[in-house]
Amino acid sequence: MKIGIVCYPTYGGSGVIATELGKALADKGYTVHFITYKQPFRLDSFHENIFFHEVNFTNYPLFEYPPYEIALSSKIVDVAINEKLDLLHVHYAIPHASAAYLAKQILKERNYHLPFITTLHGTDITLVGKDETFVPVVTFSINQSDGITSVSDSLKQDTYANFDIKKDIAVIPNFIDFTRFKKLNKEHFRKVIAKNGERIVVHTSNFRKVKRVEDVVKVFCQIKAAVPSKLLLVGDGPERQNVEKLARQVCNEDDVYFLGKQEAVEELLAIADLFILPSETESFGLAALEAMACEVPVISTNTGGIPEINIHGVTGFMSAVGDVDDMAKNAIHILSDDQTLAQFRANAITQAKVFSLENILPQYESYYRKIVESSK
Secondary structure, three states: EEEEEEOOOOHHHHHHHHHHHHHHHOOOOOOOEEEEOOOOOOOOOOOOOEEEEEOOOOOOOOOOHHHHHHHHHHHHHHHHHHHHHEEEEEEOOOHHHHHHHHHHHHHOOOOOOOOOEEEEOHHHHHOOOOOOOOOOHHHHHHHOOOOOOOOOHHHHHHHHHHOOOOOOOOOOOEEEOOOOOOOOOOOOHHHHHOOOOOEEEEEEEEOOOHHHHHHHHHHHHHHHHHOHHHHHHHHOOOHHHHHHHHHHOOHHHHEEEEEOOOOOHHHHHHOOEEEEEEOHHHHHHHHHHHHHHHOOOEEOOOOOHHOOOEEEEEOEEOOOOOOOHHHHHHHHHHHHHHHHHHHHHHHHHHHEEEEEEEEHHHHHHHHHHHHHHHHH
């Protein structure tokens, strides 16, 4: 099967999952064509079954903003005809689903049928998609998709609640590649951060308000008062300055490390004892799953798709959004005792294996075959 994949090539979770899915499909013998405006950052090595098609668009003086959606539709048409695509899989509804629909109609005029699947990832539904400016187009293009998938049941229900969707949405969760995310022996690295055997707490995000990174600092201050600890904050974004200011005010600066964006986040998770995810909402919680794959228990909120990953009292604990006292209490419970921490670590890796690439990839393959057959 020849599959086209449309995604954002940046550091967001949807682009990461789309790229890793394409690579896994290529390893299984499928021919995969990525179509986007820049080479995806995870597409970092040659593969005989993977091809990249750059969407070029010019910002003429007439346009205040470049017409990317039109350029993307044209590129999809070009790739489909010249590469004989059997299926198009677009990740993140805006604007990829509407571009796919337009391309499909253009191809129809040329007697070429190209079914397309739209995968909903989160903010395309819960944040951006709910903007009244986009609702009619998002609703229409999702309904016109030949197949629709969601990364969690929570996101599926949010989609039905916020949009007039007439079709069934299949839940195919995000996955973990255990060849990358696994517990590694990085004791030499750990000793650089925690010279006196302190516990290491980690948070990774894009530092937007929805991630509530200030809550991480507040929780950590309580942890440190009970258990000697260090905090690693990985990522960057609009809230970083506020978080840095708070850390200086309420914590010892020597105990908090702002590491910025890190490509090899698995090496940091390898030395972690606890992961904190206090988000206001998460459609899935991929960062938490990556931590669990590295045998790191999770302290999180109980919102969105997180309860589908983090099992309360087993792989970690969940609290209400903003309840930093409860999060801190639960974190201290895990970190205060070596045996307790070891049990939570073991539970975390067991749960993470449910979401292994080997378990999830066949679900996509089966869904692809279903859509291709039903659209003939």
